[in-house]
Amino acid sequence: MSETVGREDAPETDDAGVVGDAFGRREDDRLVRGEGKYMDDFDPVGNLHHLAFLRSPLAHGKIESIDTSAAEQRDDVVCVLTGTDLAERMDPFAVGVQNPPEYYPLAVDKVRYDGEPVAAVVATSKYTAKDALESIDVEYDRLDAVTDELEALEDDAPQLHESGNLANERTLEYGPLDEAFEEADHVIESEFEFPRYTSAPMETYGVIAEYDHPTDAATVWSNFQGPFTMHPVVAGALGMSQNDLQFKVPSDNGGSFGVKAHIYPYIAATVIASEEAGVPVKWIESRREHLQASACHTDRTQRMRGAVSDDGQILGVWVELYDNFGAYVRAPEPGNTFRPLANYVNTYDFDAFGGEFYAVQTNKCPAGLNRGYGCHQYYFGLERLVDQMADAVDMDPTEFRKRNFIDADEFPYETPTGGEYDSGRYADALKRAKELFDYESYLERREQAREEGRYLGIGCSAIIDPSASNMGYVSVAMPPEEREKGHPKSGAVSSVTMMVQPDASIVVELDSAPSGQGHETTATQIAADELGVEPEAINVISGMDTNEKAWSVSSGSYSSRFASVGHSAVKKAGERLGDQMRRIAGELLDAPADAIELADGRAHGPDGESISVRRIAGTAHWNPAALPDDVQPGLRTQYTFSMEDSTPIDEDDRINSSGTYGYGVQLIAVEVDATTGEIDVLDYVAVHDCGTIVNPQIVDGQIEGGIFHGFAGALYEELEYDSSGTLQADTFMDYAVPTAKEAPDVTTDHLETPSPKTPLGSKGTGEAGTEGAPAVIANAVDDALDPAGVEITSLPLKPQRIWTLLNESAADGGAD
């Protein structure tokens, strides 16, 4: 059973406070009663019609003809759209790469991946919309497909786009690279491959669009998670001004994990469908569509070279990265490649880093955000390489890591690539993890197992968990001379509005549409502490609305940002509102405002006198004449928190790509069954640090859930394509999402090293678990199979594959 051990070094919090408590989630009250309102649960407008997409059965082909006449003649069909129709109505989506593809929501002239939408039908019901698809006739001229990122770069590879398969290419160099590799006593070279998988949220994409012809404006409801950089992208493509395109996101979202960032092409298609049909249109994605054509992270080939000295110091790392973006590189990509820019050196203090970074297009689903976003794939290679370097110098992998860790007294730490790590105690986390894991005992057990011919292995991974992405980082895709022609980009912001209503009840509005992370609850905890009121006095309105809420392009719930910027915005808004309340109280109590304390729903003066918050609110609303001059009536404030050092990229391609940097250490012990290839997890420990913990249960849930995604991707799930580009896993039968029976037991613990950059000291934590899991499992299995001479350089580690590797190794003569 998952066990959470005590917290170390909890920072001092207000004794009477709610922050830091395992405060039962407020969202749960409605969710456990089945009263959550997910996208398919409410009809915001009447006369809703239904949209269905006809999708390509081919990975690559020319569209010779599309005959929609039979479908159009059906009584229950309002209209049918093809890619050609869409291309007349909109521009392709903008994307910041050197050779951008033309990307529309429906295929235009060509299909480029299995499941790409080819036509859209608006009908009276969702069942009949599906029926109508069967009467659309499409003639394809099949083309050869290419699915491998290296093959796609060969001269004779099938070309997906006129702009070529290579959408982007950058070489980045930081620090004394030549020296590092020349001076090294060992240079380790390895090639790693990382597969495609997806967090596959239980709720799929959902969009409702209502185009209003009189005003030429549209309202869209969807479970889009952000980033809201996509709002101007969609508006721009549709040729609409942003204030005519209202994006609304409801409070309840059945999981996102990054995948729901890429719903925006479907939003555009649904808006146009509603415009064309003259009725509001709804689309709920099926699971098969979700696996085929939503988004997942890039698969990749990652060649790495590590320079290490005999005494175990990492001198430098070089990476040659071929990122497989599927059929279209689309905004906000190539984030998969560059999101870890600031933390490419991970937890280590080497200062020479560089690489060649290729964004390759192939006949697969277009890639996008998936939990971990660029880090889990990258760390898989790096942490494997670290183990290999440790092996080359005959050091224990945990000792090797410790030797290279950035020290606790080196913060704030500037990385060679422009990152500014805010705080951390990496060595302490490792030490704690080893204690919980009983590392020494496992070393003995491994010895014993090896004597008996059993395959028992220990794995370690250490990872930096960046959160609150700086919007400027994606511009690294363009070389400096190109960037100069445009405008600099930066920022990680969050806006919160807070109001005390006349009866003293409080409304807190977030600019985030959470998908299970409990934002309504942690926002309540923070606001309650700040204003000194009961949590029940507060209503938190999560979700988004581009017309009615305060927001900016970086708003949204992604890159684990709420705990950094969201919490901060709530805290600061609360401070501001609290200030106003204290000033009003001071006026009423005839005491200095800075001597007033807000607690227990009252404002307490220095001499024991007090008034209720209700009285303060009453004054602010009912008798504004009594307010101090500089306090506006209405008791409402809006605060936009902005990460200070989320500044634009410099001309040396350096940028602090995230706002805060959590981290974690994972240790795992596995035993491999040589007869079946199955991997049994014996023990799994994770020690993480996300700074100040506002709600420990929520943090545990994020770590455990994140680990589970990485575990699933390492051992069970794969979005596998065959050589013709057909997706092999398009149902939950074939895409092997693990059940409770497969779930490992994980022991978690936390350090709390507050971030100096956020007022509460909290940092994001949602992705930490999954960033370290694939690497730690691979390291353990590699260790386990070391006596058999088997090396692990790719995933997933399904039983059949392990068995085959063992057999091949035995045939080759086995152990090293």
Add this chain to the structure above:
Amino acid sequence: MYPSKFEHVPVQSIDDAITALEEYDDAELIAGGQSLVPLQKTRFASPDHLIDIGDIDELQYVEEADEAVRVGALATHTEIQQAPPIKTHAYLFSECIGQIADWPVRNQGTFGGTIAEADPSGDYLPVMQVLNPEIELTGPEGDRTVPFDEFYIGMFTVDMADAELVTGARIPKLETVAPDAAAVGSTYKKHAERSGDYALVGVAAIIAVDADETVTDAKLSVGAVGPLTRAEEAEAAVEGTALDGDALDAAAAAVREAVLPDEEGSEGEYKEAMAGGFAERALQTAYDRATENL
């Protein structure tokens, strides 16, 4: 995600079911629907009529008879799995069912629907092959009984006319498999990726022993690797032995020889090897259960 249109035709008796099957051209029977409904939802199956026999009470039973346990076509997997006569007299069948899909699916899926579908990856098939129940059918020509090894022809193919339906089966009690034996044991072993997945390998084994723990009778069937395979040479390899290491090795080798994996390359090799490995496990467990009863 949404099935094509069809007409739902509920029937209340076997006779009505036969009449409906004769009357409608493009019709399927629906019992539990746990295989049919997903096929309809993905539009791999789009019959115009669905003849719903789900309410025919007389087909819902699991009953002990003299030498057999009688199972009605509409007995659900869960009902069969938990029925005392099955646990007592045909334990491997109960053990097998517990590994099929998941609890909610087993609550709705039926014996008749599963048997008639004859999915080669289905867990039932190896168990049926070693037990060889009498399958009871009825149709316009009346009732008939067919032993399973004649009823099951191949992948998704059974001896059943268009207007016929399975009404039930007589599952022989284990003790009748080798009436002179001192004790009998049985098991179903499954190798699959996740709980409830279709098997990569499914092995059913029945072992009868005499008083000095020698195997007198072995029945071994391997499913899911390729065509359903009765591993007769493996059976011969263990009969007359005390299931020592050599006998098990020989049996595993014979199983590997006998199965015909439908995948090529390393996938096929793996399944072949696992067939041997899980056959060994099945034989060992069945044997242990038999000797425990001595």
Add this chain to the structure above:
Amino acid sequence: MTDTDSETEATTTVSVTVNGEEYTKETEDRTLLVHFLREELGQTGTHQGCVVGKCGACTVLHEGVPKKSCMLYAAQVDGDEITTVEGLPDIAESEGVDLETREGTTLHPLQMGFKQNHGLQCGFCTPGFLMTSYALLQKNENPSREEIKSALSGNICRCTGYNSIVDSVEWASKVLQDGERTAMPDGGPETGCGRGCSCVDDESTGGDRP
């Protein structure tokens, strides 16, 4: 009864009792039970998460037995009793085991268990898990962790990693066995609880957390 001719839809009249209330509605023959419940009857607590009946988000009780409502046609359950997540609070009240959250919401002990033990994050799979768990506790009031995992193997969750779900069901089973209706705090300062709050007056329901 089905009405069909070549021009019109094949429709049928379905009468069901859902959470104790009787409904009669006409619908297409091909309407799946999950859609009938959600759209015809407005009971949107039961969710659809996949196509081929693997994820269990649609799990309801059919005559008290857990089944996947996306793999049943409404027509197949004509005349029968269905229980959905919306029925749990009333069931709890009728059995005298209902609990109240700090905000005054009435929950069945299972629902409270999920809240106490962080057995949900996005909540989309939760109704399905609740129905299967409810049925489990009806037939086995003290299941082991392994038995809970087996019973729940037909319900997929993508957020929690499952262990907190097993904790939630264990918690509820203890509360239900004790038979005592205690004031149920759901975390928060006045309970004096720290992390992993599952402690109540009676320590035996506290589980393994400190």
